[in-house]
Every structure is written in structure tokens, then in C-alpha cells.
Amino acid sequence: xxxxxxxxxxxxxxxxxxxxxxxxxxxxxxxxxxxxxxxxxxxxxxxxxxxxxxxxxxxxxxxxxxxxxxxxxxxxxxxxxxxxxxxxxxxxxxxxxxxxxxxxxxxxxxxxxxxxxxxxxxxxxxxxxxxxxxxxxxxxxxxxxxxxxxxxxxxxxxxxxxxxxxxxxxxxxxxxxxxxxxxxxxxxxxxxxxxxxxxxxxxxxxxxxxxxxxxxxxxxxxxxxxxxxxxxxxxxxxxxxxxxxxx
Amino acid sequence: xxxxxxxxxxxxxxxxxxxxxxxxxxxxxxxxxxxxxxxxxxxxxxxxxxxxxxxxxxxxxxxxxxxxxxxxxxxxxxxxxxxxxxxxxxxxxxxxxxxxxxxxxxxxxxxxxxxxxxxxxxxxxxxxxxxxxxxxxxxxxxxxxxxxxxxxxxxxxxxxxxxxxxxxxxxxxxxxxxxxxxxxxxxxxxxxxxxxxxxxxxxxxxxxxxxxxxxxxxxxxxxxxxxxxxxxxxxxxxxxxxxxxxxxxxxxxxxxxxxxxxxxxxxxxxxxxxxxxxxxxxxxxxxxxxxxxxxxxxxxxxxxxxxxxxxxxxxxxxxxxxxxxxxxxxxxxxxxxxxxxxxxxxxxxxxxxxxxxxxxxxxxxxxxxxxxxxxxxxxxxxxxxxxxxxxxxxxxxxxxxxxxxxxxxxxxxxx
Ligand SMILES: Nc1ncnc2c1ncn2[C@@H]1O[C@H](COP(=O)(O)OP(=O)(O)O)[C@@H](O)[C@H]1O
Ligand SMILES: [Mg+2]
Numbered sequence: 001x002x003x004x005x006x007x008x009x010x011x012x013x014x015x016x017x018x019x020x021x022x023x024x025x026x027x028x029x030x031x032x033x034x035x036x037x038x039x040x041x042x043x044x045x046x047x048x049x050x051x052x053x054x055x056x057x058x059x060x061x062x063x064x065x066x067x068x069x070x071x072x073x074x075x076x077x078x079x080x081x082x083x084x085x086x087x088x089x090x091x092x093x094x095x096x097x098x099x100x101x102x103x104x105x106x107x108x109x110x111x112x113x114x115x116x117x118x119x120x121x122x123x124x125x126x127x128x129x130x131x132x133x134x135x136x137x138x139x140x141x142x143x144x145x146x147x148x149x150x151x152x153x154x155x156x157x158x159x160x161x162x163x164x165x166x167x168x169x170x171x172x173x174x175x176x177x178x179x180x181x182x183x184x185x186x187x188x189x190x191x192x193x194x195x196x197x198x199x200x201x202x203x204x205x206x207x208x209x210x211x212x213x214x215x216x217x218x219x220x221x222x223x224x225x226x227x228x229x230x231x232x233x234x235x236x237x238x239x240x241x242x243x244x245x246x247x
Numbered sequence: 248x249x250x251x252x253x254x255x256x257x258x259x260x261x262x263x264x265x266x267x268x269x270x271x272x273x274x275x276x277x278x279x280x281x282x283x284x285x286x287x288x289x290x291x292x293x294x295x296x297x298x299x300x301x302x303x304x305x306x307x308x309x310x311x312x313x314x315x316x317x318x319x320x321x322x323x324x325x326x327x328x329x330x331x332x333x334x335x336x337x338x339x340x341x342x343x344x345x346x347x348x349x350x351x352x353x354x355x356x357x358x359x360x361x362x363x364x365x366x367x368x369x370x371x372x373x374x375x376x377x378x379x380x381x382x383x384x385x386x387x388x389x390x391x392x393x394x395x396x397x398x399x400x401x402x403x404x405x406x407x408x409x410x411x412x413x414x415x416x417x418x419x420x421x422x423x424x425x426x427x428x429x430x431x432x433x434x435x436x437x438x439x440x441x442x443x444x445x446x447x448x449x450x451x452x453x454x455x456x457x458x459x460x461x462x463x464x465x466x467x468x469x470x471x472x473x474x475x476x477x478x479x480x481x482x483x484x485x486x487x488x489x490x491x492x493x494x495x496x497x498x499x500x501x502x503x504x505x506x507x508x509x510x511x512x513x514x515x516x517x518x519x520x521x522x523x524x525x526x527x528x529x530x531x532x533x534x535x536x537x538x539x540x541x542x543x544x545x546x547x548x549x550x551x552x553x554x555x556x557x558x559x560x561x562x563x564x565x566x567x568x569x570x571x572x573x574x575x576x577x578x579x580x581x582x583x584x585x586x587x588x589x590x591x592x593x594x595x596x597x598x599x600x601x602x603x604x605x606x607x608x609x610x611x612x613x614x615x616x617x618x619x620x621x622x623x624x625x626x627x628x629x630x631x632x633x634x635x636x637x638x639x640x641x642x643x644x645x646x647x648x649x650x651x652x653x654x655x656x657x658x659x660x661x662x
Binding site: 050055056075088089090092093094105107108 | 252255256259262263266267463464465467468469470471472473474475656660
């Protein structure tokens with residue numbers, strides 16, 4: 001389970017002064033649920049998710065990952081977490097197997113457990129053919145599979161995806177979407193951020209619309225349609241963001 | 248702090264770095280092969296140039312020789328110099344290196360000398376020019392002998408003994424043990440090399456493991472693993488330290504081996520290292536004539552003193568490189584640091600600068616000075632304690648700073 005309560009993050013920027021990248025963001029995601037964070041570039045998605053992943057400390061507010069506070073129990077929180085973002089790359093000079101093994105070791109797994117887990121993941125993700133090749137020679141698809149295996153090596157209860165399909169071709173993006181759905185099916189708690197409306201539509205149980213660091217609206221697809229009176233998710237999004245900007 | 252995590256991070260960084268060509272170069276290839284080759288090469292070239300200059304017969308000009316044909320003829324016969332006809336532009340010719348020196352004889356030098364006293368002989372040379380200096384030396388030697396012979400003649404004519412003008416002689420002999428001589432010759436250059444190698448050895452992995460990771464986006468991946476940041480820093484830091492020490496130890500070993508083998512080659516004759524047992528004595532004797540032997544305890548002492556300095560360098564470069572967003576940016580921060588490191592090392596190489604309590608607190612310079620002493624067989628334990636202690640404190644502070652920086656999100660996630 002993920003719970004965010006009034007998460008706020010401000011940065012001090014030389015030119016722009018104090019920026020609130022996230023302001024009072026609160027939401028809750030249950031196991032077996034996919035929460036979609038929908039927002040344009042600079043809306044505050046990455047900042048919010050980095051706070052959940054304990055990479056950034058909230059300026060104010062709090063959050064828990066599977067019951068562990070992200071500030072006071074950040075190590076335990078990370079142990080329950082798989083974090084996959086466009087910005088989480090692979091070590092180019094390691095092979096896929098070495099990369100995944102390293103993260104298994106960092107998660108305190110025994111080498112026998114790591115070997116067994118890699119076998120399972122490589123079967124599922126169809127990775128056997130490139131498991132012992134170096135990551136810097138991989139295609140985007142192979143990289144993405146290796147990254148997924150890396151996040152799953154310790155079988156975390158919570159998965160956080162930050163725009164995982166950014167810059168991927170259609171086929172690879174589709175396989176990611178399928179994989180996220182699999183996570184849900186296995187009862188994992190999932191947060192998924194994107195600026196692509198169609199992905200949210202296909203994937204998410206609950207959608208939160210984020211803009212200017214604030215969570216403006218939250219609900220199922222049906223609820224958002226009803227609230228805005230728009231059938232199309234894109235129109236609904238524009239309407240919600242537009243109402244905020246008009247204020 | 249969790250040692251098993253630190254070791255996991257360290258082991259991965261070691262494996263990763265050994266696959267990085269840049270780190271491999273600065274950590275292994277350059278110290279082992281390029282450094283000794285460079286030093287031997289420069290040494291060899293210097294020796295060759297010097298002996299070639301020595302063996303050249305300098306061309307000189309004689310002014311005012313018309314009234315002293317006997318002296319000019321004797322100078323020509325000496326075969327030590329090559330006399331060319333007098334020309335008006337002799338000064339220019341010395342500057343242009345067409346001739347090496349000019350000697351001016353006073354008018355009627357020969358006649359006055361025979362009579363008992365003559366005016367000064369003036370030798371013109373180009374100060375600071377090696378070959379011109381050699382020519383002037385030869386001329387001086389010739390005229391000194393001439394003078395001594397004149398004195399002897401005068402004394403004999405008056406029936407006086409030769410000891411009248413030289414009642415005693417002075418001689419110089421070396422009482423320092425051979426390792427002390429070695430220390431003074433090598434003592435200057437070895438600490439300097441050690442300092443540079445420690446620095447360059449640490450440089451590439453320190454940049455790769457910090458700014459390089461940020462640039463490639465693996466830093467964020469690593470930070471979402473459930474390992475405390477202090478463990479990550481220490482694991483990475485140990486890798487940087489390993490590279491720093493490896494570079495230094497490899498270079499010293501390689502140079503030591505080269506000296507042992509190359510000593511024979513340098514001395515020329517005994518170069519045929521065929522029968523090892525028999526040649527060993529000749530080799531070591533030959534080697535000691537070129538490279539005086541070094542006290543092994545001194546070498547161990549130097550290694551012990553270098554350890555905290557390597558920690559200091561590794562931690563400082565690590566911290567500085569951590570600020571950069573990219574490898575390139577890190578290079579532009581770290582490269583100027585080389586001068587900060589080289590300056591005190593060079594000052595320590597200067598002859599005449601001796602260790603005292605205040606200099607013992609100056610990082611790098613103190614290492615340079617204490618190494619010079621240790622290699623000469625001098626052990627000032629009080630200074631050694633101050634230097635080791637103070638460097639450990641500096642190193643500790645630098646490492647604490649590195650850990651602190653790694654915890655700052657504006658450093659790790661610099662926008
Ligand atoms: N480290 C930082 N320093 C200053 N401003 C930042 C920093 N990180 C993000 N921001 C700003 O915060 C806002 C939200 O950014 P981000 O969370 O990356 O948005 P998104 O992921 O939705 O595109 C942007 O205006 C961005 O410029
Ligand atoms: Mg983002």
C-alpha cells in the first residue's frame with residue numbers, strides 16, 4: 001500500500017526563486033490497484049514519485065510505502081519498492097545477469113535465491129538469449145526488460161513507474177503496459193505516471209490529475225467523465241487544468 | 248554502516264572499473280609501463296646529450312695571439328680545443344654557437360710571462376650554455392697548467408722547493424652511507440612521483456563513479472536500492488583508493504625492477520645478464536654506481552606515510568567530482584587540482600628546504616620532505632608522528648565531507 005499525505009517539495013532556484021514542484025499531494029493506493037498520475041511536462045510527477053521512492057526528502061508532508069515511513073524508515077521502504085523511470089539506467093559495462101545480481105545482493109538476497117529468481121524472470125521476460133551480454137550493446141527493448149528484471153529481483157510489494165514508456169517504440173511500450181497490468185494481477189500496489197492519456201485510459205483504476213505541483217482531481221475514469229461532462233479523457237483533462245488556470 | 252553492503256558495492260565498482268579503458272590506463276598501464284619508460288627515457292637522453300657535449304672538441308678563437316705564437320701553438324697542440332682564425336664578429340659567433348668561446352691574450356703575453364708577470368688572460372663564454380661552459384673549462388685548465396709550469400720554472404730558477412706555493416693539499420671524501428647518497432639523489436624525485444601517481448590513479452575512477460554515473464543515469468538506479476547512502480559512498484571510495492594505491496605501487500615496483508635490471512645496461516660493460524649468479528655482484532655494483540642503493544626500511548616508511556595521503560586525495564577528488572553533472576564537467580573541476588598538488592611537491596624537491604614542526608603540518612609538502620629524509624636513512628620520529636597524525640585528520644575530514652555531500656539531494660540531483 002502507498003499513502004501520501006500533503007507531500008510538498010520546494011526547490012530554491014537562482015532565477016525563479018522558490019519553486020513548489022509538488023504542493024500538498026495526497027493519495028492512497030491499495031494492493032492490486034493501479035494509480036495513474038496524469039500530468040504535462042513539469043507538472044510535478046517525477047518530484048512526487050522521487051519523494052515516494054525516498055530519493056528526495058519532502059519539504060513538508062509525509063508518505064508511507066507498505067507501512068514504512070519514507071523519511072524515518074527509508075531503507076525499509078526501499079526494500080518494499082521497485083522503482084522504474086526513464087532516468088534509471090543500466091550499468092553499460094555489466095552484463096544483464098551481473099546487473100540483476102548486483103541489485104539482488106544490494107537487497108540482501110543470497111546468491112542461490114538470486115540465481116533462482118533470475119531464472120524465473122528470464123523465462124517470463126524471454127531474456128535468456130542476451131542474459132550474458134553487456135548492457136551497453138542492448139536494444140531499447142532489451143534494456144527495458146533488463147530494467148524490469150532489476151526492479152523485480154526482490155519481488156517488491158510496491159511498484160512505482162515514472163513515465164516508463166517515454167521515448168520507446170510502440171512495441172516496447174506495449175510490452176511495458178502489459179507488464180504493469182501483470183503487476184496488478186499479482187496484487188502489487190502500483191503508481192504509474194504519464195502524460196499519455198491513452199495509457200491512463202487503458203491501465204489505471206484511479207487517475208489523479210496533477211498540474212503545477214497540485215493534485216487537481218482524482219477518481220475513476222467514469223467519475224472524471226461525469227465531473228467534467230466530457231467523454232474524451234483528453235477533453236476532461238483540458239477542462240480540469242483550464243478551470244485551475246482560470247482561477 | 249554495513250560492511251557486507253560496502254563490500255558488495257566495492258566489488259561491483261572494481262569489476263566495472265576494470266572494464267573501463269580510461270581507468271585501466273591510469274590505474275595500471277601508465278604506472279607500470281609508461282612511467283618507468285618515461286623516466287628511463289629522459290635519463291637516457293640526458294646522459295647521451297651530456298656525454299655527446301663532453302666528447303665534442305670545442306671550437307675557440309684566440310685574440311692577441313700575434314705576440315705569443317708559442318702559447319697559441321701549445322693550445323693548438325693540446326687537442327682539447329680547435330682553434331679557428333680570428334674574426335672581428337667573434338662575440339656574435341659565440342651567440343650563434345659557431346664558436347664556443349674566445350680567449351684574449353694580453354699584448355706580449357709570452358715575453359712578460361717569461362719575465363715573471365703578465366697581465367690577465369680573459370676567457371669569453373656564453374654563460375649557462377653547456378657546450379660554451381665546457382670550452383671555457385678547457386681553456387681555463389690549459390692556462391692554469393701554463394701558470395703552474397711558469398711558477399715551477401721561476402721557483403727552480405731561484406732554487407726554491409715546489410711546496411713553497413703549495414704547502415698542503417685538500418681532499419674530499421664521502422662519509423654518508425650509500426643509502427643516504429641514494430636518498431638525496433632519489434629522495435627528491437621519488438616522493439614527487441608518488442604524489443602525482445596517487446593523484447592520477449584516483450582521478451579517473453573518482454570522476455567515473457560520481458559524475459559519470461549521474462550522467463549515465465545509473466546513480467538514481469543505485470540510490471533506489473535499500474542500501475544506506477553511507478555504504479554506497481564508502482564502497483565507491485574504497486574503489487577510488489584502490490586505484491590510487493595500485494597506480495603508486497605498480498609504478499614503484501616497475502621502476503624498482505627496471506633499476507635492478509637496467510643498472511647493468513646503464514653501466515654499459517656488464518650488460519650481459521646471462522649467468523645470473525655471477526653477474527649479480529657486478530650488476531649491483533654497477534647499479535650502485537649509477538643509482539645508489541636505497542634503504543628498504545625507507546621504502547616501507549614511505550609507503551606507510553603515503554596511505555593517509557592517498558585517502559585524502561581520493562576523498563577530495565571524489566567530493567569535487569560529485570558536484571559535476573557530467574564527466575566532462577568533473578574533468579574541468581578536477582584538472583586544476585593537479586596544480587594544487589604539484590606545487591607543494593615541487594617545493595619539497597628543492598634542495599635546502601628541511602622539515603620543521605610547522606612544515607610538518609602542511610599537507611603534501613610534509614610528505615615530500617619526510618620521504619626525502621626516510622630514503623636518506625634519517626628518522627625524525629616526532630615529525631613522522633605529526634605528519635602521519637595530521638594527514639590522517641585531513642583525510643578523515645575529507646572523507647566525512649564526501650559522505651555528507653553524497654547525502655545532499657541538491658548535489659546528487661543537481662538540475
Ligand atoms: N532539482 C530541482 N531544482 C529546481 N527545480 C526543479 C528540480 N527538480 C524539478 N524542478 C522543477 O519542478 C517542477 C516539476 O518538475 P518534475 O517533477 O520533474 O515534473 P514532471 O516529472 O511532471 O515533468 C518543474 O518546474 C521543474 O523545473
Ligand atoms: Mg518527469
